[in-house]
Amino acid sequence: MDIPRNWRLREQRYRLEGTRCTECAALYxxxxxxxxxxRSRALEPYLFQGEGTLFSYTVVYQAPEGFGEQVPYAVGLVELAEGPRLTAMLSDVELDELAIGLPLEMVIRKITEEGETGMISYGYKFRIRGSLSSTFH
Incomplete structure (x- = not known):
């Protein structure tokens, strides 16, 4: 991701900022x-609390370019406490601990690194709620 786009998406990537419809209260x-x-255009920023449950997941063994050093890793479909679902990498968890329905919380972790001197991109991942791991993945 280029630097300008990374900057534009920082609220969404670091704070789980979505939108709420002021007409019908739908969250996105x-x-x-x-x-x-x-179909209203009256949407306002909405800050999700960053907690949810594991709705589904998969384990990635054949990673796309830039993620090869992280395999195997888990990607989950997380149902946020407020309702919307999102896809996110799962962090600070052993693969054999994964189970549908696990309570999760959002954490900020390194997503990619462009070589030794390139840009490091951070973003949200989810871990088991209450995990005390300080491991930086």
Missing amino acids: FPPREVCRAC
Whole structure:
């Protein structure tokens, strides 16, 4: 991801900022410009609390370019406490600990690094709620 785009998306990537429709109260992540439920354009920023449950998951063994050093790793479909679902890498967890319904919380972790002297991109991942791991993945 280039530096300008990384900067533009920082609220979404570091704070789980989505949108809420002021007409029907529908919540969205990532942010939308038009409400899918009522077609209103009256949307405002909404900050999700960053907690949810593991709705589904998969383990990646054949990673895309830039993620090869992280295999195997888990990617989960997380249902946020407020309702929307999002896809995120799972962190600070052993693969055999994963189970549908696990309580999760958002954490900020390194996502990619472009070589030894390139840009490091951080973003949200999810871990088991209450985990005390300080490991930086």
